[in-house]
Amino acid sequence: MSILRAILSGDPPRGRPLALVLTAIFVGLAFAPLLFPGIGALNVAAKICYFVVLAASYDLLLGYTGVVSFAHTMFFGIGGYGAGLALYDLGPSWSSILIGTGAALLVAIALALVIGLFSLRVRAIFFAMITLAVANAFSILASQLSSFTGGEDGCTFRLPELLRPGFRLVAGPFAISGRLISYYLVFFAALILFLLMLRIVNSPFGRVLQAIRENEFRAEALGYRTMVYRSIGNCLAAAAAALAGVLSALWLRYTGPAVTLSFDIMLDILLMVVIGGMGTLYGAVIGATIFVLAETYLQSLMAALNHATEGLPLLPLLFHPDRWLLWLGVLFVLSVYFFPAGIVGGLQKRR
């Protein structure tokens, strides 16, 4: 138990319901290839993995430091494009992945630093607007430089042989496919990144971030250079988002504006963090899981309900699959209403 505590940086989920939900998610993801056979389900599991990293890194900003940024998908995109373009231009090798990842990290951290230094001093609302503008500019740039980035269509590339879907590590009934290897690469990378972030928020540094969120004036009076701390927090969050982008590119074997840079994704991350619970990284896990599941399965669930209620008045209309977005919205409003402190907050209170 104490080893588990150490792995979780002395911050295990508080309360049994929360621990159960998180364990279920962990087991579900760790054994996804066995539990949920089929390429569709594996796609969902992988997407949850890298969105957990993305949402958790956003919570580092929003929930822990109290910084509202709309540039987070830009960093996600930098990771996706970094790995993707390197694989495309330098060929499908591991060194391309490393080079692409390294370059993406450098660019992401440098950009985060510049944005932070220029605008963290200004009022929060202006900071949010500046990040919005920068992210927008970046996304336009990515679309315009089509000879380099593939423009709106994005760019499809090949992976090193070990990760290709056609690859078989051993033949026969217990074949380990490249797809499986890719999945576990994504899973373990996401797990390590998540645990690393959990460590950071529970370190002395993480407490300073929270102090800044709580009362920046006092943090400064205690001797903390709050600008420095916020800038480092910004850079760490950007780096983690870029790594999530790398994972997404590796899994999708594709990168493009729609899957990395779009403002829709920014809103998705925001909702994941708010629904799961701000200021707790476990909230990001729950938020990302629920969101990705809802986004994927709500439509088919509604199709089923639509069928089941056939003949009844009104209900089939209400459950028409095309209305899934409406229902998603209703779900969010309800969850925010019933769990103002996020799902994690709600589960903890029940203890």
Add this chain to the structure above:
Amino acid sequence: MATQPAAAIETRDLSISFGGHVAVNAVSCAFHAGTLTAIVGPNGAGKTTYFNLISGQLRATAGRVLFKGADITALAPSRRARAGLGRAFQLTNLFPNLSVHENVRLAVQSRLGRGLDLLRTWTRHSALIEEADDIIRQVGLSARRTLRARLLPHGDQRKLEVAILLALRPEVFLFDEPTAGMSVDEVPVILDLIHAIKGNRDRTIILVEHKMDVVSSLADRIVVLHNGELVADGDPASVMALPIVQEAYLGAANV
């Protein structure tokens, strides 16, 4: 050059105005190590503003602040805090959603320069934890160490405010009405703590206080501010006897 050691804190013609209103007007005053100076004056006299100029929350419009002879007028509050200037605020100023222990630990951690440690869990920093617990015990908050600061009763919040300042172990302590709003039986705890600091001869204490009994029992010297100006300065007995003090001070007490 100077044969006498530089004052711990010295202000020279220190002034600030808000719009047309001069809140602190050319205050020159030196505070020496090993002394406790009380600053008194009616409401709105500029006492808190004077503190804000010394600890850096406000920038002077004119004049200078010297810390052990070095000009710190342009330094950020965080720099001054790290140099050894500690401040307890008049209006309680805590980290409301962090626990009592975390509030104090953040101060200890700042003093020891551990804030940039990213990769070790804070629970591993047992020195920080023990020191924070020790200070919490001194102010009598041990029973509430895991409670969030915002859930504390007012008197306990004041104690926490003082605990945070103690945790910084500054060379210069700026206490801004530390006992304001405390119940009568809580006050002695804080006064004893201030008295204990005073026993340490290389510390400098500047205390803003309205309660005259507190002032006369603790202070070596009293400085009177009135309408932003320093109007009297001297040992307690003689300052208290000055007509201007009687007038200024009793005037405030009657408001």
